[in-house]
Amino acid sequence: MYSRKPIFPGIIELNFQAGEVLGCNVYLVYDADEWLLIDIGYEETVDDFIEIIRQLDFPLSRCKTLVATHADVDHIQGLAKAKQILKTTVTAHPKAVRPLQEGDTLVTLAEIEAQGLKMDMPPVQIETQVNDGDVITVGNLEIKVWHTPGHTDSQLAFQIGDVLLSGDNIYRDGCIGAIDAHHGSDIKSFVNSLERIRDSNVQWLAPSHGPIFANDAAMLNKTIDRVRGYLKMADFGTLADSWPLMDQWDEEVAAGKLPDGLEPPKQ
Numbered sequence: 001m002y003s004r005k006p007i008f009p010g011i012i013e014l015n016f017q018a019g020e021v022l023g024c025n026v027y028l029v030y031d032a033d034e035w036l037l038i039d040i041g042y043e044e045t046v047d048d049f050i051e052i053i054r055q056l057d058f059p060l061s062r063c064k065t066l067v068a069t070h071a072d073v074d075h076i077q078g079l080a081k082a083k084q085i086l087k088t089t090v091t092a093h094p095k096a097v098r099p100l101q102e103g104d105t106l107v108t109l110a111e112i113e114a115q116g117l118k119m120d121m122p123p124v125q126i127e128t129q130v131n132d133g134d135v136i137t138v139g140n141l142e143i144k145v146w147h148t149p150g151h152t153d154s155q156l157a158f159q160i161g162d163v164l165l166s167g168d169n170i171y172r173d174g175c176i177g178a179i180d181a182h183h184g185s186d187i188k189s190f191v192n193s194l195e196r197i198r199d200s201n202v203q204w205l206a207p208s209h210g211p212i213f214a215n216d217a218a219m220l221n222k223t224i225d226r227v228r229g230y231l232k233m234a235d236f237g238t239l240a241d242s243w244p245l246m247d248q249w250d251e252e253v254a255a256g257k258l259p260d261g262l263e264p265p266k267q
């Protein structure tokens with residue numbers, strides 16, 4: 001048996017508990033004997049995580065549900081396997097239902113052909129859909145559901161008291177979850193989600209990757225400014241709103257303007 005190392009009352013992060021990073025952060029939320037998991041990670045680490053839970057003396061039959069923060073393969077590939085072992089249900093945002101139930105390898109980023117990346121994405125049935133404002137209970141503990149789109153359209157976050165299990169919204173170093181059109185990123189929504197986190201009464205952010213950290217307006221503002229800038233940058237392709245250089249080019253072509261400092265060659 002292991003002794004439990006909760007980070008907050010009723011919240012254990014299983015990599016931290018194990019003293020070893022096995023994959024994405026997996027939060028076990030519990031009250032008395034009842035518990036649930038927020039994400040499960042890759043299929044190959046499911047047995048390790050379940051063994052840790054067993055060693056922590058949580059009855060495997062009391063897993064209320066497995067919750068998906070969003071439909072990216074590194075968070076949810078192991079759901080089908082874990083569900084079978086724990087004989088429980090799966091909970092996700094409505095926009096995660098189709099990719100999870102169909103095992104969509106493109107939307108979950110399990111398959112990136114140009115990088116030669118191809119992983120399995122075992123389909124899994126979703127019994128419960130949750131959306132912003134819903135409350136999930138574990139024993140007497142209340143988990144408030146936030147819908148925080150931006151990284152993906154199905155991204156959820158979960159508030160427990162002054163802690164937000166904040167998903168792939170923001171990490172301790174100011175990085176954010178990957179912006180990629182294929183899994184439904186949206187830059188404006190991302191800015192809104194980050195502003196909501198900044199303006200909330202949440203004191204602690206417990207992300208889906210890396211260490212837990214304090215909700216700090218200065219750090220959030222720096223990231224929000226950077227992300228807002230992406231709306232006008234070619235770097236983000238079809239996800240950008242506009243590219244001001246193309247307006248300048250229209251004007252310069254119409255005016256026949258040569259580059260500054262360049263003289264037209266003699267005819």
Ligand SMILES: [Zn+2]
Pocket residue numbers: 070072151168177178
């Ligand atoms: Zn993700």
